[in-house]
Amino acid sequence: MIAETRLSKKTYFEELAPDTGVHPVQVLGTMLLDEHVKEDGDASEIRFAQGEVYFHNKDYEAAIFKWEHITSGLAQWARKNMADAYMELGMDASALDLYKSIETDSLVLKVEVALQLFSLYLQQEKQDAAVHSIKKAVALDPDYQNISLIARAFFEENKDWENAVELASNETIRTQSLEWADVLKSYIVRGLTERFEPSYFNDVLVSLYQVSPGHFEELVLSLWNSYTGQPAYLPWLIHFNQVFQTLEGEQTHSWRKLSKQHEETYLHLISGHYTTKELSSVLPGFLVNWLIMSESNHAILSSAAVLAWNDLFPDSISGNQVYQAENLVSWKTNHISGLEETVELFDAVKKWSLENEVEIGQQANWMVEELLDLNTRQLLVAGSASSGKSSFINSVLDEPVLGEESSTVVIVRDHHETEIREVTSGLKADGTQGSERFIEYSLPSAFLRKHGLAMIDSPGFNSRMGGRNEVHHYVNLADSLLFILSANAPFTQQEAEFLLRIRDLAPSMPIHFLLNKMDTIYGEEEALRVLKDTEERIAAVFPDSKVFAYSSHYKSSQQLARFNEFLNVNFEQARLENRVAKLLYIIRTTITDLFDKRLDHERALEKSIAWNEDMVSKLNGAIHQLEDLEKEKTAEIRRYFHTVKTEIRQDMTVKIPEMIRGCSKLVREDSDFGKIHLQLNEEMNQRIQLYMEDTVLPMYRDSLHEWIASSHEELMHSQAFLDEMSSGFNKLFETDRMELACDFRVVDDWRRDVQRMTSGVQLEKVNILLRHTPSQFILKSAGKLINAIAQNKTVMVNRYTQYIENEDYTELTESIITKFLLPFDVFENGIDRDLSLFFHNPDDVLKQTVIETHAEISAKQSKLLDMKNNQGTFKESLTLFELRLRQYEWMLLGSR
Structure with missing residues (x-):
């Protein structure tokens, strides 16, 4: 190892040429010469050492020359040194080839080569190759010359966080160093580990737990926060559940922070962001771990959560864990009142209900507000219909608050001024008012x-009705119950059964009795007997209940004082845990x-969709009826108008030819036959004009006014029919949705048009006798010729008379009639259009209503489909609310 260290530093020459004051070049040269003299001499080590000396003195070429021919065990080191020299000379390609060609079993040499390649690749800016080399060096010997620290600095400098995290994780496991654990934690805190699967950190967590549970907890919390809100959040929770359950050894560490993290995470998980299907793979293990790591004073939370989940999803948690949770709930002191959490739950349910369009009723909101008023005791007053309950309340309040017995609950409370308001359960889904309602009666009351009392007066109990009574709705609002008995028939079997049902609903609510109408009992001894007998029979069923004898008609300060004492002794102040239970x-x-x-x-x-679809059918039927009505009225009105016009035409067809022929009498023997045709033509036109003005127009005007009157009457009938139709639809819609008003301006326009058309006529003169027909031409020519011959005038009179009386005026008459009737024909052709305008608004209203109804159907169908598609999500949310509810119920049970 020492030798390899010298080889890596290129100081091997110091073993052959120790520092004696003589330069190593001289020493090694002498040794080389001596070695050459030997017959079996081996100069490899000397040449290797000479290369080192030349290298240190920057004579790289000489060093390479020395190292090129090394064949001993130092050959691979020589190749490495040659590559180093080539790097110094800037010959990177040659250096790279040499580094890659080195084959050795020496770990040190392998590491040195990897480090040199790392440096070379950095110079060449080959990032991937540099990463590969430094990772290889770390893998070979991470302790060699602080390679792991070099790698960390390199990764951080290049923001290669994936390799940095991998390095920190591996070094934490290998060295069990808390410093490296802190480095890894810093990466996690900076959000640099989100790309890693949660399972990647399994080994480092297990390893760190063995070294320092505290550091393990900190690292877990860092990972927890980094995965929060990310896709890997649930996989992380599942993975941690598994890791924590596999940890071995005595878990004496206090997991205060991690337990708190579990609590916060649990509330988030059940807040509606996830389905129960998703949670079913997370929460069982999660809750068990939370139970294990919970500190003593917080174990009630985790225990209640375990039991709540097990209630909704039995067998998902082992029986031993459930048993442990039950014991903890039973024996641990609950330092949490649960009020704040319960109110938060109610607010969450209320907010969610608004978002999902199923609003909580006003009554529930009111009851929650009342229960949060811990300074006011809620006293429920009940009794049979004949017990005198209302008179009792009036007497203690010294105010005629209540009248005769009613079916409505009345809440009586103290207030600085008198107010009466109705509180209801809100609207139903169909928009109708809910059936549950009560009266809140506030007034100044010293009593x-x-x-600190509010009295809930419930409707009188009627034994004949049986079953439930309004009082059942308010049992869980009241702190205690005062049941009013009549001294005439106290504590009947029906009353006892009624109260037993009340006790089943609210087992912890105190029930006491007031024996009313004692003034109706004759004699003090009889009154005492009735009281004692009533107390005995009540004690057999309600042994803890007390009875107070009272007379509503006997006003006495002593009686009231004793009743005040009865209240103070037997009706305690509202207890927090009871209020939480009621909430x-x-x-x-x-x-x-x-x-x-x-x-x-x-x-x-x-139901609304079906109703609207039925309405569409009815509306379409109404549209068809309107179309038929329009066709019918148009046909009738046109027919009437056409009849009038036809009658006028027929009269004109007869009268015009008669007037023309009547002009034959104007032809006499003293007539100027040279101009007679001009005179006759003028006379004929004048007679036609007078006929039209004096006869035809007045007659036509009268007939058309009759037609207008008749038409107006028909249209009024149509309007009446449409009014009835709109009234029927409005009743169905339960609102004044439509008005089928016709446009009667059409009739006014007709009147103006008729007045205009019949106010006068100016016909163009017609060439009756001035036409160039053969007969007329002969007459006019003969008239000019014979005018001077007296004896021939008789002949001309006869001929003119005969011509005028026998001529066919059909074409002429038709021409006159056609011109006269032209505006009336145009008017007649416009009747269809006018009546279309008359009925346009009803038609438009009906069709628009169909469009609107279709839109309403479509919107409701879409809404219904959305509700059905989201029904599972809706149920999921309610299930999660119930899960939180069950947790608080278990907590409350533990506090009791």
Whole structure:
């Protein structure tokens, strides 16, 4: 080993040429010459030493020359030294080849070669090769010349954290050095180990535990924090569970920090971020480890957690561990009241319920607030309907607070001013109001203030009704129960059974009795007998209960003073553990109610979807009815209008030709036959114009106004039908959702149009006798020729008369009628469009309602599908809430 150390430092020459004052070159030269003289001389070692001297004196070429021909056991060292010389000369390629060619069993030489290659690769900036070389050197001999420290510095300088972590882990295991453990911890704290699987640290954890449990705990906590929030978080917890359970030896170390970490992690795990399926592979081992490492004063937390998990998932934890947890819960003193944790749980449930649209009712919130008021005792007052319970309460309050017996619970409390408000259980999933409700009656009361008391007046118990009573809902709000008996029939069998059911619900709640209506018992001896008999019968069932004789109608300061003393002695101040138990009960019922509300919500959505689908069918049917109504009214109104127009046309078809023919009487023998045709044509046009203005237009106007009146009446009938339809739909929708109002401006437009069309007519003059027909041409020509011949005028009169009376005016009449009726024809063609506008709004409203209803269906279907898809997640959350609830219940059981 000493020789190899000299070889690595190139000081082997000192063994052959000790320092005697003569230069080693001279000494070794002499030795070489002497060796040559010998017949079997071997100068390899001398040449090797000479190479070292030349190297130290920077004569690298001479050194290489000396080392090139070494054939002894020093040959591989010589090759290494030659490579070193080549590096000094800057001949890296030659050096590299020589380093790689070295084959040796010497560990020191292997390490030296690896270190030289490391240096060479660094100079060449070959990072991967340098890493490989330094890792090889560390693997060969990590203690050699502080190689592990060199490697650490190199890895850190190059931010090669993977190899740095690997080095620190291996060195911690190899050296069992706390310094290296601290180095590894620093890497973990800096977040440099997240890429490593949790199982990678198994050996280092086991090794460190054997050396220092304290350092083991610190390293575990560092790893724990580094994996928190990362994908490997649950695998880390599973792995640590396994590691901790395999640790050997007496575990005397106090795991205070690690136990606290378990507590915080447990609360996070069950806060809803993970499913119970995921937790089932983590929590059993996790809880067992927590139980093992919990300190005495905190064992109640871990024990309760173990028992809670075992309650929900039996057989997932071994029976021995469950038994140990039960013993710890039973025997360990619980220094935790549980109130803060319970309130936090309720707040978590409430917040979660809001996020999941299954809001906790107002009543549950109110009851929690009341239970948190530890300065006020909640006294539940119950009794049969005939016990005089209300009169008793009024008498002690000295205020007529309660009237006749009702079916509503009344909470009476002291307050600086009188207030009355209703508290309900909130809305159901279908939007209707919940059935549970009570009245909170606040008033200034010296009696209540003096005793720090609130009185819960429950509806009178009716033995004929049997079963549950409103009082059952408030048992877990009350600190104690005062049951009112009637002296006329005290403590009946039905009352006893009723109270036994109450005791089953709240076994620890004190129950005492007030024997009311004592003034109705005649005689003091009889009153004492009734009281004693009642006490004996009560004692047989409720041996710890006390009875107070009372008369609501007998106002006495002495009676009230004795009753005050009765309250003070038998109704103690609210106990914290009892309030916590009641809070836990409310949380349990709330969790159950939330799941029921979720189911109700789903059923309400399904019902609403079906209802809306039915409404869509009804709306589509209404749309078809509207279409049929529009077609029907359009056909009727058009038919009426067309009838009027046809009648006018028929009259004009007859009257116009008659007027034209009647002009034949204007032809006389003294007529100017040269101009007669002009005169007749003018007269005919004038007669037609007068006929149109004086006869046709008035008649048409009257007929059209009748048509408008009739149409308006028909449209009013349509509107009435649509009003009835919208009213029916609004009743179904339970809101004024639609108004099917038609546009009656259409009728006003008709009136204006009719007035315009019938206010006057200006016909263009028609060429009746000025046309160039053969007959007219002959008449006009003959008239001009014969006008001067008197004896021929008779012939012309006859001919004009005959022509006028016998001419066919059909085409002419049709032309006049067509021009006259043109605006009426246009009007008639627009009736369809006008009625479409009339019914447009109802049609649009119905179709828009269908669209909106379809959108509502789609939204609710999507919501329902989402709820069904997330039903498992919903149940998971409630299960985790129940897990926390069971833990607090076990803690409460331990405190008792």
